[in-house]
Amino acid sequence: MEIEVNGKQYAVRYPPDTPLLYVLRDELGLTGTKYGCGEGQCGACTVLIRGAPRRSCQIPVNAATGKPITTIEGLEREGKLHPVQKAFLDAGAFQCAFCTPGMTMSSVGLLQTKANPSDAEIVQFLQGNICRCGTHPRIIEAVRLAAKTMQERGR
Amino acid sequence: MSAFKESLITEPERYEFSAAPIHQFELARRNFFKILGAGIAVFVAAKEALASPQETAPGSRSFHNEELPKEITSWLHVGEDGTVTGFTGKAEMGQNIRTSISQSIADELRVPLGSVRLVMADTMLTPFDAGTFGSRTTPTMTPQFRRVAEAARNLLIGVAAKEWNLAPEKLVAADARVTDPISKRSLSYAELARGKVLTRDLPADDPITSATEWKIAGKPLPKVDGRAFVTGAHKYASDLRLEGMLYGKMLRPPSFGATLTAYDDSAAKAMSGVVIVHDGDFVGVAAPSAHEAQKALDAIHTQWKETPQVSDKEIFTFLKKNAEPISNDRFRRQKGSVEEALAAATYRLDATYNVAYIAHAPLEPRAAVAQWADGKLTVWTGTQRPFANRDELASVFHIPESTVRVIVPDTGSAYGGKHTSDAAIEAARLARAAGKPVKVVWTREEEFTWAYFRPAGVIEVRSGLTAEGKLTAWDFHNYHSGMSGIETPYDVANQRTEYHQVPLVLRSGSYRGLAATANHFARETHIDALARVAKMDALEFRLKNLSDTRMRAVLEAAAKSFGWPRRKTQKGQGFGIACGAEKGSYVASCVEVAVDRASGAARVVRVVEAFECGAIVNPDGLRNQVVGAIIQGLGGALFEAIQFENGRIKNAHFSTYRVPRFRDVPEIDAILLDRKDIPPAGAGETPIVAIAPAIGSALFGATGVRLNNLPLVPNGLRA
Numbered sequence: 055m056e057i058e059v060n061g062k063q064y065a066v067r068y069p070p071d072t073p074l075l076y077v078l079r080d081e082l083g084l085t086g087t088k089y090g091c092g093e094g095q096c097g098a099c100t101v102l103i104r105g106a107p108r109r110s111c112q113i114p115v116n117a118a119t120g121k122p123i124t125t126i127e128g129l130e131r132e133g134k135l136h137p138v139q140k141a142f143l144d145a146g147a148f149q150c151a152f153c154t155p156g157m158t159m160s161s162v163g164l165l166q167t168k169a170n171p172s173d174a175e176i177v178q179f180l181q182g183n184i185c186r187c188g189t190h191p192r193i194i195e196a197v198r199l200a201a202k203t204m205q206e207r208g209r
Numbered sequence: 210m211s212a213f214k215e216s217l218i219t220e221p222e223r224y225e226f227s228a229a230p231i232h233q234f235e236l237a238r239r240n241f242f243k244i245l246g247a248g249i250a251v252f253v254a255a256k257e258a259l260a261s262p263q264e265t266a267p268g269s270r271s272f273h274n275e276e277l278p279k280e281i282t283s284w285l286h287v288g289e290d291g292t293v294t295g296f297t298g299k300a301e302m303g304q305n306i307r308t309s310i311s312q313s314i315a316d317e318l319r320v321p322l323g324s325v326r327l328v329m330a331d332t333m334l335t336p337f338d339a340g341t342f343g344s345r346t347t348p349t350m351t352p353q354f355r356r357v358a359e360a361a362r363n364l365l366i367g368v369a370a371k372e373w374n375l376a377p378e379k380l381v382a383a384d385a386r387v388t389d390p391i392s393k394r395s396l397s398y399a400e401l402a403r404g405k406v407l408t409r410d411l412p413a414d415d416p417i418t419s420a421t422e423w424k425i426a427g428k429p430l431p432k433v434d435g436r437a438f439v440t441g442a443h444k445y446a447s448d449l450r451l452e453g454m455l456y457g458k459m460l461r462p463p464s465f466g467a468t469l470t471a472y473d474d475s476a477a478k479a480m481s482g483v484v485i486v487h488d489g490d491f492v493g494v495a496a497p498s499a500h501e502a503q504k505a506l507d508a509i510h511t512q513w514k515e516t517p518q519v520s521d522k523e524i525f526t527f528l529k530k531n532a533e534p535i536s537n538d539r540f541r542r543q544k545g546s547v548e549e550a551l552a553a554a555t556y557r558l559d560a561t562y563n564v565a566y567i568a569h570a571p572l573e574p575r576a577a578v579a580q581w582a583d584g585k586l587t588v589w590t591g592t593q594r595p596f597a598n599r600d601e602l603a604s605v606f607h608i609p610e611s612t613v614r615v616i617v618p619d620t621g622s623a624y625g626g627k628h629t630s631d632a633a634i635e636a637a638r639l640a641r642a643a644g645k646p647v648k649v650v651w652t653r654e655e656e657f658t659w660a661y662f663r664p665a666g667v668i669e670v671r672s673g674l675t676a677e678g679k680l681t682a683w684d685f686h687n688y689h690s691g692m693s694g695i696e697t698p699y700d701v702a703n704q705r706t707e708y709h710q711v712p713l714v715l716r717s718g719s720y721r722g723l724a725a726t727a728n729h730f731a732r733e734t735h736i737d738a739l740a741r742v743a744k745m746d747a748l749e750f751r752l753k754n755l756s757d758t759r760m761r762a763v764l765e766a767a768a769k770s771f772g773w774p775r776r777k778t779q780k781g782q783g784f785g786i787a788c789g790a791e792k793g794s795y796v797a798s799c800v801e802v803a804v805d806r807a808s809g810a811a812r813v814v815r816v817v818e819a820f821e822c823g824a825i826v827n828p829d830g831l832r833n834q835v836v837g838a839i840i841q842g843l844g845g846a847l848f849e850a851i852q853f854e855n856g857r858i859k860n861a862h863f864s865t866y867r868v869p870r871f872r873d874v875p876e877i878d879a880i881l882l883d884r885k886d887i888p889p890a891g892a893g894e895t896p897i898v899a900i901a902p903a904i905g906s907a908l909f910g911a912t913g914v915r916l917n918n919l920p921l922v923p924n925g926l927r928a
Contacts, residue, residue, distance in 0.1 A: 072500055080456065080498060085448035086441020088621075090572050091653040095863035098572060126441035139439040146431055149833055150303025151438035152572040152621030158439065177871040184863065186572045187303050187622055188840030189833065190874040 057118055059084065060128030070116035075099045077115045078125060086126035086155050090184065097183030100156040100163075101125050107163030109182075126155035129162065137207070138162050141200035142193075149187035157183050161197045170201050242406055244334070248288040249368075249407040251360045284336060285314065285357045287365070291385055291399030293318060293325045295354060298338025299346045300330035300593055302571075302620040302627070304893050305830035306346045308433045309426075312827060313351050316425040317358035317418055320385040320398065322433070330617035332599045340594035342625060342719060344792040344891025351426075351826060351889050355417035360409050368401045420824035420885040427883075429829030446591045446618050447576035451646040454578065455484065457639040458502040459649070460492035461659060464515050464856030465715070471512035477505040484643040485509070495639040495647045518856035519714045525563045528667050528689045532709040540710070542696060545703030547671075550682035554673025556742045561669050562731035563918040564690055565850035566662040566715055570868055573621020574656040579636035580646040585612045590633040591620035598630035605634055606641070624841070625719035626660060657861035662851055663720030664713075666690025668731035678743035680754045685732065691724025694791045694898060697732060699754045715853065721838070722894035725791045726845060726901065730919055733787035733902030738915060746774050747786050747906060757790070759821060759884075763797040764788050766819035766880050771799035781806055783911025787902035793890030794822035798839070798903040801875075804911045809925035811911075813843055813873070813904060819880040820896050823887035835879040835896040842900035844869040848923045 055066045057074075059082065068077050073092075078084045078101070087110055090098030094109040101110045102124040129136035135143065138161050148154045157180065164171060164179045171179070176197045185193060242250070286294045295314050301307040311325045318325075328334050330341070362382050369387040370377040373394060381388050388395040420427065437443040462469070469492070474485050477494065483505040484495040492509065496502035519527050551557065577590035586606065592598050595615040603610040620627065632649045640647040651659070666689045673682035683697055683704040689711040696706055720726065740750035748768050755761055767773075768786065775784050781804040788797040801815040820835050848867045852859040860866045901919060909915050912926065 068498065069500060076499055079448075080450075083450060084441075085444065085450070088445075088573070089447065089650065090574075091863050093653065093862060093864065096572065096653075130440055135436075135439065142439045143431070143435050146435070146829055146833060148303075148432070148435070148438055149305065149837055150572070150620065150622035151443070152303075152445065154438050155441045177874075180871050182870075184572060184868060184870065186570055186624075186841070186868060187833075188837035188869065188874075190840060190869075190871050191836060191877060192833070194871070 055116060055119055057115060057123060058121070059123045060125060061122070066115055068115060071114045073111050074101070074113045074115045074118050074123070075110040078110060084125050084127055088152055088155055090152070090156070095182075095184075096153075096156070097160060097180075098153055098156040100159040100183065102159055102163055105163070105166055107160045124159075126158060129158070136162065137203040138165065138196070138200040141196040141203065145192045145196040145199055147189055147192040147196040149189050153183060153185045157185065157193055161200065164197065165201055165204060169205055171197070173198075245286045245294060246288055247404060247406050248286055248402040249361060249364050249405055250284060250286045251357045251364065251409045285354070285361055287318075287361055287398055287402045289399060289403045291320075291324055291397060291402070293320055295325065295327045295357075296335045297327065297329055297350055297354075298335045298596060299350060300341045300595065300617045300620060302341070302591070302593070302623045304346070304834060305432060305827065306350070307619065308430060309347065309826045309830055310350050310354055311433055312426045312428070312430060314354050314358045316423050317355040318362050319382045322425055322430060324385060330595045331614070332595050332616070333614045337596055340597060340628065342593055342628065344794070344894045347822075347826060347889045347891045348793060352417060359417055364407055364409055365398055365401045368405065368407070369396050372396070420889075426826050427824070428827070430827060431829070444618055445573055445576070445621050446578060446589050447573055447621070447648075447650045449578045449589050449618070449648065451578060451580060454646040454648055455495040455497060455639070455643050456499040456502045457493055457495040457636055457647045457649040458499070458506050459635055459655070460494075460506055460509060460511065461655065463513050465518055466516045466856055467513040469511060470514045471510075473510040474508075476510075477508040480505050480508070484639065486639055486642045488638070491638060493635055493639050495643045495645075515856060520854040521565075521852050522854075524665050524714060525667050527714065528665065528711050532688050532711050536707065537710070540692060540708040541705065542707075543705045547682055547684045547703050547705045550703035551671060551673045551684070554682055555676040556674040556739075557672070558735070558739055558742050559669075559671045560735055560738065560917055561667065562734065564666045564668070564727040564730065565919055566665045566717070566853075567720070567845050567849045568657055568662055568851055568866060569624045569626025569660070569720060570657065570863075570866065571622040571624060571626055574651040574653060575627065575632040575660065576648070576650040577632040577636040578646060578648045579633065579640040581637075581641055581644075584608070585614070586637055587614045587616065588633045588637055589616045589618060590630070590636075591623070591627055592617055592630060592633065593623050593625070593627045597628070598633050601630045602633060602637055606637065624721045625663075625723070628719055629661065631659070653863065654861045657866060658858045661716040661718040663726070664690045664715075664717035664724075666724065666727045668727060670731060670735045672735060672739060674739060674743055678745050678750060678753055680739070687724065687728060687731075690727040693723035694725030694728040694789065698757055698760055698790050699736070700756050701754070715851070721841065722791060722897050725789070725894065725898045726842070727919070729787070729789040729898040730901045730905070733789065733899065734905050734915075734917060737785070737787070737902065737906040737909070748773055751786075751788065759795045760788055760790055760797075762882060763795045763819040763821050766882060767797040767799045767817050770819070770878060770880055771817040773799055775801075779803070781911055783907040783909065785903045785906025785908070785910060787899040787906060789895065789898040791895045791898060794820065794892060794895040796820050796895050796899045798899040800900070800903040800907040802904065802907040802911055804908065804926055811847065811908060811922045811926045813847070813875040815876045815878075816900070816903075817878045817880065818896065818899070819882060820892070821882035821884055822890040822892045822895070824885045824889045825881060825883045826889050828881055828883070831881055831892050832879050834892050835881070836877050838894075838896035839877055839879070839900055840869050840874055842897040843873060843875075843904070845919060846901035846904045846921055847873075848920050850920050850923055
């Protein structure tokens with residue numbers, strides 16, 4: 055079995071029903087994607103599958119074969135941060151930052167379908183991502199900031 | 210062996226009573242320079258330390274017999290490349306101290322922030338530290354590192370003075386250089402440190418730069434290593450992978466207090482690559498992958514004898530009934546005569562407040578990677594108390610503390626919940642049996658069940674007022690939850706506050722602000738109710754009974770920005786106010802709520818919070834802490850509660866234990882009062898204490914219903 059992560063093909067030896075999260079973290083060493091609950095309730099494990107944000111703890115690895123997967127490690131291009139990463143940095147939108155990869159991937163997913171989301175739409179979309187440190191207002195600000203940058207660049 | 214060695218009685222503040230032990234420092238000075246290279250180093254020792262610099266050429270003098278002075282709390286090294294390294298036993302877990310301490314060092318040493326790095330929470334490399342808790346980092350580390358940096362700066366000036374044969378007072382240190390303003394000669398710190406092995410021990414009373422003169426500290430600078438966090442590059446303890454590492458999992462009892470009566474691991478033993486440890490009540494497995502470990506765990510058959518346990522339905526009655534019968538002087542503060550004052554009061558108000566168990570639920574669960582090599586144990590783990598973890602590991606494995614090293618990578622939050630060494634002990638036990646490194650990461654369910662909670666409590670208050678609304682009698686009794694924040698800041702001549710110990714029901718421990726959340730909720734809710742009894746505005750009543758100027762200042766700042774007192778403009782609208790002080794900082798919160806009478810839904814619409822913690826080291830980091838405390842406090846105020854029955858946690862998942870999410874977050878305005886005339890205090894805890902009573906006060910304003918229990922509205926509000 056093979057999966058494609060961040061444009062690279064990886065052979066997978068873990069059993070096909072293993073949640074993608076554990077394959078990414080333990081087998082492939084892509085530990086930027088976090089375990090927060092294993093039950094699809096916290097969003098820390100969010101990755102993009104065919105561009106759509108998905109909870110990798112809820113997806114058996116065999117359901118992810120043949121579909122391009124993007125993790126937090128795959129956002130940076132030639133040493134340049136993705137606008138969402140840059141916006142989180144500029145807005146200081148983290149404390150312990152354990153939720154940051156999941157928040158970032160969810161926000162990238164949101165901005166791919168909605169270039170200029172309202173605050174209510176951001177709140178609605180990120181409802182499934184937990185930030186236990188209470189950095190929510192800055193995260194909303196970061197998504198707004200990223201939307202602005204991406205629109206100015208014409209993406 | 211037992212993973213849980215708990216005293217059966219809660220201590221009012223678990224850590225406050227343990228004095229710092231005398232410690233052996235593994236890192237002798239020679240090792241210090243061996244690790245960091247030549248340069249200059251300054252060590253903070255308490256009083257007896259040498260005040261004059263000792264100069265040596267590398268290699269010419271032996272440091273072999275030199276032990277580091279006792280009670281060293283921080284140290285600093287300026288390397289030959291100009292890199293400045295600070296060492297502290299404190300841990301970073303989101304409170305942003307890596308940045309704020311670096312700012313203070315850069316500021317005092319007169320170097321750019323970018324040349325400072327901090328080695329934190331590593332029992333081999335950093336000075337002993339009791340733990341990162343109690344809002345102690347900023348008040349202790351800021352002045353210590355400033356004194357250290359100031360001494361290092363003077364050492365560097367001294368080297369330049371010697372070189373140029375000038376008096377040190379004539380030279381200026383700025384931007385990592387020492388300059389002679391007359392001749393314009395100048396040497397960089399790197400040049401000055403090159404080839405030197407210079408040390409200085411520091412007396413505790415060196416003068417440091419006043420907050421009004423700060424240039425790098427006091428600024429809202431971003432997190433020093435923020436990039437590593439937005440790229441996923443930072444390795445938390447749970448992210449570490451060592452060569453040949455196995456994944457460990459623990460077999461947990463079905464309920465609290467259950468004992469193992471039958472055990473059969475024959476099926477699991479037959480699985481290849483699996484290591485099983487059955488040692489007393491410890492049952493754990495390690496395997497090359499997490500799924501193999503889980504499979505082996507599932508194949509172990511056990512039977513347990515369960516014992517009756519207290520459930521949440523009866524907890525408050527239980528706590529009251531099982532309190533220690535004899536009052537303990539240590540836990541009581543008293544002045545005047547409460548009984549006489551109560552009898553003479555014009556108005557009386559008595560009430561009881563109940564506070565539920567809640568969970569810290571840090572997003573990174575407890576995690577540890579343990580490795581044994583040559584009889585020595587190294588553990589990487591997310592903990593607030595690396596040195597206590599080291600001591601516990603040494604104790605359970607019967608090995609000297611000098612053979613255990615605990616390293617804390619910057620951690621995925623804790624909030625008082627990561628004091629213990631559970632995951633570290635589990636990983637180390639499994640690793641010893643396996644002969645390979647083992648990683649243990651708790652599941653969310655384990656985290657919600659086998660960690661520890663903010664204790665539940667019952668608080669009884671009796672009080673009396675004069676006809677004019679002056680507080681004359683205050684009698685305050687806390688059962689079980691703790692003593693932090695128990696003393697009233699109000700001016701009241703006759704008062705008694707007392708903490709009553711109760712044997713533990715659920716495993717309990719520190720939480721953000723400890724019992725200050727519970728004590729402030731009870732006190733401020735009661736004060737709010739007293740204001741109505743006296744027919745006074747809640748702010749006016751407080752100011753009438755408060756002479757503490759710092760408390761008055763935060764109340765007035767919050768009230769002004771909020772527009773207190775406000776009139777309702779819509780149905781279901783309500784406004785509340787509360788204040789508090791703890792650990793040298795002051796807070797006041799104003800809250801607006803909206804209650805939908807049909808559905809009973811209660812929502813916090815707006816929070817204005819004023820906070821004052823002396824001179825602000827980093828206003829951006831501080832704002833983040835304050836807003837975070839408001840949002841976390843909102844969860845405990847409105848809906849967070851651990852449900853338990855028959856020794857089982859009934860809501861050990863994020864689907865059933867509700868934490869604040871984006872939709873719960875109100876409009877928040879944090880007002881930071883910068884008191885440059887007061888040394889900086891910590892800010893991790895106090896911003897949380899006033900939010901619950903302010904919300905309760907606002908809900909009363911909206912509905913006329915007084916809610917005396919936390920959480921206030923776990924199932925909504927019907928009125």
